Amino acid sequence: MSDLTKLTLSINRGTAAAGKQYAERAGRSLSSIVGDYLDALTAATNPAPLSVDVASLMGIGSGPADEHDWKAYREARQ
Structure with a gap:
């Protein structure tokens, strides 16, 4: 027995339709997605x-003082 609960969601009708189509193409249920x-x-x-x-x-x-400058840090250590 699985631990499932029923849930009601309110979403845009177009979003729901697109989700159902996606689920069908993926071979899955919308609930699982x-x-x-x-x-x-x-x-x-x-x-x-x-x-x-x-x-x-x-x-x-130790790393670069500027955490976003890893490329320059690597080049300087070569």
Whole structure:
């Protein structure tokens, strides 16, 4: 027995129709697509905590002062 719940959503009629067509082309149910999207959305906003070993490595390396300038940092170290 799966742990499903029935949910009623109100969305734009055109969006619903496009979603149903997409689901049909993908060979999936619209419910499974919405469920997977919500899973991905909540995983992105609530990432799994780092393990103790990985967390202990935080901050031990040095990098560029400007975090967005990795290309220049790599070139300078070659």
